[in-house]
Amino acid sequence: MIATARTILRKDVRLELRTKESVPAMTLFTLTVYVLFHFGLDRDSLDGELAAGVLWVTLLLAAVIGVTRLFAAEREQGGIDGLLLAPVDRTALFLAKAAALFLFLFAVEVVAVPAFALLLLGPGLGGALPELLAILVLGNLGIAAVGALVAALAAETRARELIAPLLLLPLLVPVLIACAQATEPLLRQEQGPEDLGRWLGLLTLYDVVFVLLSVAVFDYLLED
Amino acid sequence: MDPAIELDGLERRYGERVALTGVTVSLAPGATLAVLGANGAGKTTLLRVLAGLLRPHSGTARVLGAELPGERWKVPGQVGYLGHEPLLYRELTGRENLTYHARLHGVDGSRVEKMLTAVGMERRADEPLRDLSRGMVQRLAAARSVLHDPPLLLLDEPRAHLDPAAAELLEPLIGRRSGRTRVLVSHDVEGALAEADIALGLRGGRQVFAGGVEPAAARELYR
Numbered sequence: 132m133i134a135t136a137r138t139i140l141r142k143d144v145r146l147e148l149r150t151k152e153s154v155p156a157m158t159l160f161t162l163t164v165y166v167l168f169h170f171g172l173d174r175d176s177l178d179g180e181l182a183a184g185v186l187w188v189t190l191l192l193a194a195v196i197g198v199t200r201l202f203a204a205e206r207e208q209g210g211i212d213g214l215l216l217a218p219v220d221r222t223a224l225f226l227a228k229a230a231a232l233f234l235f236l237f238a239v240e241v242v243a244v245p246a247f248a249l250l251l252l253g254p255g256l257g258g259a260l261p262e263l264l265a266i267l268v269l270g271n272l273g274i275a276a277v278g279a280l281v282a283a284l285a286a287e288t289r290a291r292e293l294i295a296p297l298l299l300l301p302l303l304v305p306v307l308i309a310c311a312q313a314t315e316p317l318l319r320q321e322q323g324p325e326d327l328g329r330w331l332g333l334l335t336l337y338d339v340v341f342v343l344l345s346v347a348v349f350d351y352l353l354e355d
Numbered sequence: 356m357d358p359a360i361e362l363d364g365l366e367r368r369y370g371e372r373v374a375l376t377g378v379t380v381s382l383a384p385g386a387t388l389a390v391l392g393a394n395g396a397g398k399t400t401l402l403r404v405l406a407g408l409l410r411p412h413s414g415t416a417r418v419l420g421a422e423l424p425g426e427r428w429k430v431p432g433q434v435g436y437l438g439h440e441p442l443l444y445r446e447l448t449g450r451e452n453l454t455y456h457a458r459l460h461g462v463d464g465s466r467v468e469k470m471l472t473a474v475g476m477e478r479r480a481d482e483p484l485r486d487l488s489r490g491m492v493q494r495l496a497a498a499r500s501v502l503h504d505p506p507l508l509l510l511d512e513p514r515a516h517l518d519p520a521a522a523e524l525l526e527p528l529i530g531r532r533s534g535r536t537r538v539l540v541s542h543d544v545e546g547a548l549a550e551a552d553i554a555l556g557l558r559g560g561r562q563v564f565a566g567g568v569e570p571a572a573a574r575e576l577y578r
Contacts, residue, residue, distance in 0.1 A: 138455065150446050204446075208443070209442040213443075216407075216436055218461070
C-alpha cells in the first residue's frame with residue numbers, strides 16, 4: 132500500500148511541477164491577501180491574536196484552492212478509472228492525495244510565512260521558527276487529511292468549487308483555533324504566558340482522529 | 356468450462372433513468388462479444404458495469420467468476436479497459452504514463468518497453484501526450500489496457516482515431532489474435548460482427564437480440 136501511495140504521490144508531484152496549477156496559485160493568493168491586509172488594516176505591524184488570525188485564515192483559504200484542484204487531473208483525464216481498474220488499495224490513494232496536499236501547503240508556506248513576516252509582522256519571527264515549524268507541520272497534516280477527504284467527495288459533484296469550501300472550512304475550524312492559539316504567543320510584541328503544548332496536543336489529536344476517520348470512509352466515497 | 360461473462364436480467368439506472376435493463380448473455384472464455392446499438396443505447400454503461408466501475412442495480416452479473424457487485428474487488432487487475440478516454444495524463448510522457456500504470460498493476464518495468472515497441476511508440480515515448488496526435492495517444496491507451504496481460508478486454512470503439520496501419524499494429528494486442536475474451540463496442544456493424552462470436556443488440560438500454568445475428572438485422576438498431 133505504501134509503495135502504491137508513493138507511486139501516486141510521485142505522479143501528482145510530477146504533474147504539479149509540469150502544470151504549475153496549484154502551488155503557484157495558492158502562493159499568489161496568499162501573498163495578495165497579505166498585501167491586502169497590509170493596506171486594508173492601515174497598520175505598520177500586527178502582533179499577537181490579530182497576526183496569528185491573519186496568518187492562519189489566509190493559509191486555510193489558500194488550502195481551499197489546493198483542495199479543489201487535488202483531484203482535477205483524475206477527474207478530467209480519467210485517472211480515477213485508471214486507479215479503480217488496478218488492484219490497488221484505495222487507502223493508498225487517500226494517503227497519496229493527503230501527502231501531495233501536505234507538500235503543496237508546505238511549499239506555499241516556504242514563501243508565504245517570510246512574506247507575512249515582511250509585510251505584517253512587527254517583531255519578526257526570529258527565535259520562534261522551531262515552534263512555528265511544529266505548528267505548521269501539525270496544522271498542515273490536519274488540513275491535508277480533511278482536504279483529501281473533502282476533495283474526493285467534491286470531485287464527483289458538479290458544484291465542486293462550491294461544495295469543497297463549504298465542507299472544508301467548517302471541518303477545519305478546530306485546526307484554525309488550535310493553530311492560531313498556538314501561534315499567538317510567538318507573535319506577541321512582549322513575552323507572556325505560553326500554552327503551546329496544550330494546543331499542539333489538540334492539533335495532534337485532531338490529526339489522528341481525522342486521518343483514521345478519512346482512511347475508514349475513503350473507500351465509500353469512490354463507490355458510484 | 357465456466358463462462359467468462361454471464362449476465363442475467365442485468366439492470367443499471369442513473370437516478371430514475373434506466374440505462375440498461377433485462378440484459379441476458381453468456382460469453383465463453385476466449386470468445387468475442389460485439390455490443391451494437393445507437394448512441395445512448397447503454398453500450399458504454401454495460402462495459403463500465405463489466406469493468407466493475409459501475410454497480411449493477413438488479414439481475415445477476417458474473418465476470419471471470421466474480422459475482423457483481425458483491426465480489427467487485429476481484430475484478431480490478433483482471434480486466435483491460437480501452438474506452439473513449441485514454442486514462443492517461445496529458446502532461447506525462449508515454450513512458451511515464453505506462454510506468455505509472457505498470458506500478459499500479461505490479462507489472463515489471465521491462466513490460467513497459469515491450470508494450471511501447473508493440474504499439475510503435477518507442478521513438479515518441481518521451482514526449483508528453485499533449486504533443487502527440489490523438490491516434491498516437493490511442494496507441495498508448497491500447498498499450499495501457501493490456502500492460503498487465505488481462506484475460507478480459509473491454510473495448511469501446513478501440514480503433515477510433517487510428518489509421519489502418521496503426522489498427523493493424525494493435526491487432527495482436529487487442530484484436531481477435533490476442534486470444535483474450537473480448538467485449539467489443541463498435542458502430543462498424545460489419546466489422547464488429549466479422550470478428551465476434553456472438554452479438555448483443557441494445558436499443559434504449561433494452562436488449563433486442565443476443566447471439567448470432569445477420570448484419571442487416573443488426574443495422575436495424577440504428578434506424
